Amino acid sequence: MGVFFNVIRPIVSLIPTINEPTKKIGFKEKMMWTGITLLVFLVCSQIPLIGTDIVGNDPFYWMRLVMASNRGTLMELGISPIVTASMVMQLLQGAKIISVDMDNQEESELFEASQKLFGLLMTLGQGIAYIMSGMYGDPSELGFFNCCLILLQLFVAGLIVLLLDELLSNGYGFGSAISLFIATNICESIVWSAFSPLTTNAGTGSQFEGSIINFFHLLITRPDKLGALYDAFFRTEAGNLSNLIATIVVFLTVMYFQGFKVDIPLSSKQGRVESQNYSIRLFYTSNMPIILHSALTSNIFIISQLLFKRFPTNFLINLFGSWSVVSSRGQMYPVGGLCYYLTAPNSIFELVQNPIHGVISIGLTVFMCTIFSREWIKVSGSSSADVKKQLADQRVSIRGFRDGESSVYLLDKYIPIAASFGGMCISLLSVGADLLGAVGSGTGILLAATTISEYANTFQKEWKREMGADFAF
Incomplete structure (x- = not known):
């Protein structure tokens, strides 16, 4: 066992955890726990932080929908710390900087615990950065006690998000709390944009x-x-019907592409006669590429804004990103540097007006999502070798392929291509939604659509299992 695990073992043992269920969780019980998780998130999104003095515009409003964040509440940081921590740890594992034997139960559990530890450290780090940057008022005027109180609230909220995600991931509920929170935030925004009485x-x-x-x-x-x-x-002052129609079009387009798949026939080693398939969908890595892209760019933007606010005339800081208020809402947008080229155009008019920026930013988005998608299958247990092992554990094999190496060769013909091409398609759909002016940003709409589709498929599978199906994929 590596030095890394020896160092963190006594620390992670202090972190609260949710054990895996000791008995099979039924469909109705999973529905109940998923509903409770969503309710806790919605309540925390409305409870204001105590001790703050929030003034001025929100410098991070553009990331809140995607990061399931709500300004001035317990969900101020949203899922940003947990996503960032997961991304960093998975990349460290994929780059072999941290050696983890996932077949070793102890190392696997320690690795998952280390992600939680790093998520809590990220929560503290982001909370301190927010407080010191004046997000909740001048720190000198707030006082040491209020600053500590705000940080404590953010830390407890971050721990709640971690535990809720672990609750669903361990099988007590459906799907992932991260995806659930994002979809809820975006759907709430769409409904408000359509029916707000203000x-x-x-x-x-x-x-x-x-x-x-x-x-x-x-x-x-x-x-x-x-x-x-x-x-x-x-109208441009608020949401209009064109934005709403564009949102519906994007939703339907994503749902249509979700149906693109390759079905590989399976046969049971126990003599079952049921006809089953292993489906490799176009969006093989689901919405993870766009989540990772959003998490990375959001953290870059946060750091850039904080540095630019402190050193607005520094050449290197401006090379990293320069910011200015260029909207009627008084919000800050990147107008130069790396951050500028990481920001895709918000409309077709912006693309036509500045085609060089548009082509570069769209190209960077597509490239990053494609790479993230390709690499994610290697570190998330969804590569061809991992799928072969999962099928073997289910005592199922690919029809006509008894040899494990041959089945891996067949899976290699589809999985890497589905991951790369799916990541590219999901990024293009996100950019296209932004250009059409969809409500809640293209990335947000895409995440909501893929999450809703996945939950529909999950409900269908769980219902079949509840009705007595032997196995399903």
């Missing part, structure tokens, strides 16, 4: 923020019906 006034009269409510309101109250239709579909 009003706004941009100089053309009072209008509802909700695009659907505003559509009927304008048609009823305005004598100029064509002008009312134009405002309902193309």
Whole structure:
């Protein structure tokens, strides 16, 4: 066992953990625990942080939907620490910097515990950075006690997120808490954009923020019906029907692509007669490439903003990223440096207006998601060799391939291609949604759509198992 595990063993033993269930968890019980997990997240997203003095605009508003974050609440940091910790640890393992034998139960458990430890350290680090940057008011005016109180609240909330994710991952519920929280946050944003009863006034009269409510309101109250239709579909002060339609189109497109798959026929070594297939879907790595891309760019943007705020004239800092308020909402956007080219255009008009920036940023997004997707299968237990082992553990083999090496060769023909091409497609869909002006950003819509589709498939599989199916993939 390596030095790394010997060092962290006494530390990780102090971290609260949720043990795997000792009995089979039924469908209804899993539904209950998934619902409780979602309820805890929603409640924490509404409980304000005590001791803060939040003023001014939100410098990180662009990352909140994707990171399941809500400003000024216990969910201030969202899933950012846990995703960042997981990404770093998996990359360290994949690069062989940390040697882990996943077949060794003790090393596997220690590795998972080390991810939790690093997630808590990331929570502390991000919390301190937020406090020192003045996100909750001037630290000198807040006082040492309030700063410690805010940090404690953020740390406890981060621990809650870790435990909720572990609860679902250990089989008490469905799917992953990370994906569930992201999808919930984005769906909430879409519903609010469509049906918000709040009003706004941009100089053309009072209008509802909700695009659907505003559509009927304008048609009823305005004598100029064509002008009312134009405002309902193309207003820029708040969400419009064009954004909502684009969101629906992206959802349907993702659902359509989710059906692209290759079915490999299986046969049971125990003589079962059921016809089963192992499906390799186009989105083989699901939404992980876009989550990893979002986590990486979000952390880069956070660091860049903090540095730029402190050293706005430093050449190297500006090379890393320079920021300016360039929107009517007073929010900061990158206008130069690496961060500028990591930001995809928000509309077709922006792409046409600055094609060089658009092509470079889109190219970087596609490249990063493709690489993340390709490498993720190596560190997440979904490579061809891992799938062969899983099938062997289920006492199932690929029909016509009794030899393990031959079955790996067959899987190698599909899995790496599905991972790479799927990562590329999912990044292009994300960028396309941004260009169309979908509500909640293209990345957010994509994550919500893939998560909903996965949950639908998971419910179907679990229901079949509950009804007595022997095995399913």
